Structure formats: structure tokens, C-alpha cells
Amino acid sequence: MKKIGMIGGLSWVSTAEYYRRVNEMTAELAGGVSSARIVLESVNRQDYVTAVIDRQDEAAACAQIAQSAQALQAAGADFIVITCNDVHRFVPAIQRQIDIPFLHIAEVTAKAIAERGLGRVAILGVRKTMESDFYPSVLAGHGIAALIPEEEEKRFVHDSIYDELVQNRFLDGTRQAYQRLIADLGDRGADCVALACTEIPLLLTPEQSPLPAFSTTELHCQAAVLRALGQEG
The missing domain is CATH 3.40.50.1860 (Rossmann fold)
Known part of the structure; x- marks a missing residue:
């Protein structure tokens, strides 16, 4: 089973739903009491909102997500899932900085x-x-x-x-x-x-x-x- 790298915290509410559904689906498909191999990098939403909304600093927001992606790669993730839609606008820039793929x-x-x-x-x-x-x-x-x-x-x-x-x-x-x-x-x-x-x-x-x-x-x-x-x- 491959290890899922998950960037969460944007918000914790949807991140919790991701964790729940990924594990429920894993048990359904793999059988028994199977659960997913997940490594979670949880972003501080306030830091992200401060960059994107208050300062309108897209580069700083992108750098925050890139750091999380790099941490997931270092933790042995095989691919990355971002539990937030709008953050996917940074994927092209971040993909050039890491060696594992995003699931867009x-x-x-x-x-x-x-x-x-x-x-x-x-x-x-x-x-x-x-x-x-x-x-x-x-x-x-x-x-x-x-x-x-x-x-x-x-x-x-x-x-x-x-x-x-x-x-x-x-x-x-x-x-x-x-x-x-x-x-x-x-x-x-x-x-x-x-x-x-x-x-x-x-x-x-x-x-x-x-x-x-x-x-x-x-x-x-x-x-x-x-x-x-x-x-x-």
C-alpha cells in the first residue's frame, strides 16, 4: 500500500472528513480492518489566511504549502493530496520543487x-x-x-x-x-x-x-x- 501525503489544516474541518473517508474507503476496498497509510502535514490556517487575505502575498502562501509538500516527501509519502481546492493553484509551481506527484x-x-x-x-x-x-x-x-x-x-x-x-x-x-x-x-x-x-x-x-x-x-x-x-x- 502506498503512503498518502496529506496537506491539511485548510480547514481542519475538511481535513477530518478526508481522514475519515479515506480510511472508510480503504477498509471497504482492502477488506478486514485495513486502514490507510497517511502522513499528515497540517498547515496553520491563520498563517495562510494572513498571507493570502491580509497581505495578499501569493508567494508567501505558496512557500508555506511548498514547505509542507517537502516535509511530506521527506516523510516518505508516495504522492500528495491537498485537502483544499483553492490551494491547487500553487501545484504547478510546487511540483517543480519536489519529486513525488500531486493528485490534483x-x-x-x-x-x-x-x-x-x-x-x-x-x-x-x-x-x-x-x-x-x-x-x-x-x-x-x-x-x-x-x-x-x-x-x-x-x-x-x-x-x-x-x-x-x-x-x-x-x-x-x-x-x-x-x-x-x-x-x-x-x-x-x-x-x-x-x-x-x-x-x-x-x-x-x-x-x-x-x-x-x-x-x-x-x-x-x-x-x-x-x-x-x-x-x-
Whole structure:
């Protein structure tokens, strides 16, 4: 079994879900009381937020994640999973600094959408995820178009993540607002939605979505377990 290197802490809430689901899936696939080989590098979210939000210093934020990736390589990880969508914008820069691969969350999500035959996905996540090009570019490589919410919608999604979800607060009113937003995005041409923040599926499950919804957390965990067990493809 390969060792999974996990960069967590962004937030601890989704990191805990990753740890739980990766181990549940490992037991299901490997049998018995099997559990995953994981080495966790947990980032101080406050340091990351200070760099990205307060100082708007992308280089410092990238360096923080790169240090964690290097620590995972030194700890013997075979590949790296980041338990956060927006941090994946740093993957191209960090990959040049290490010798082990990342399992990219957008690639995993794009493959799942393509397998369903869907072609226009609405992206919901923090502002960096919705406004960066890493999701649209990966999706385009699979023949899928990205639909980005409008400004007021982006503000709502971003603020709900920062003010509630990463603080382990999941409110019915917020869930209903997401459902209304997803329905509106469907009216504007989206045929599915990517829950592209690893906390959003803890608020709104795919079964509760008005459109076909893809939990990036669940898909990423599945792919990590399959890779660790040598069962990819």
C-alpha cells in the first residue's frame, strides 16, 4: 500500500472528513480492518489566511504549502493530496520543487463529470477558486465548460465558507440559499455543479442539490485510495 501525503489544516474541518473517508474507503476496498497509510502535514490556517487575505502575498502562501509538500516527501509519502481546492493553484509551481506527484483535485473532478457525459459545470468555492483559471483550464482539457457565478453570488459563497463552514457551522438557511443558487445557475445553462470547496459537501450533499452535483472531497478521497491500493483505472 502506498503512503498518502496529506496537506491539511485548510480547514481542519475538511481535513477530518478526508481522514475519515479515506480510511472508510480503504477498509471497504482492502477488506478486514485495513486502514490507510497517511502522513499528515497540517498547515496553520491563520498563517495562510494572513498571507493570502491580509497581505495578499501569493508567494508567501505558496512557500508555506511548498514547505509542507517537502516535509511530506521527506516523510516518505508516495504522492500528495491537498485537502483544499483553492490551494491547487500553487501545484504547478510546487511540483517543480519536489519529486513525488500531486493528485490534483480538479483533474479527478473533471474526469468524473466527463464520465457522466455532462458539459457545463458551475463552480462553487472560495473566491480564489472561482476566479482562478486552474479549474476552467483543467475542465477544458476534458471538453467541459465552466460557468462562474456572478459577483453577488461569489460574495455569498465565499463569505459563507469563511464565516461558517470552515468554523464547523452548517446552517439550514445557508443550505437553502445554496439550493436556490444552484437552481438559478441551472436556469443560466449549467447542467451540473462542482462543490469545489471541500467544506461545501458537509453543508449540502449531492443528493440535496437541484442539479447533478460532484463532491470534490468524495471524488478526491476515492482517487487517493485507488492510487494507494494500486487500483487506478
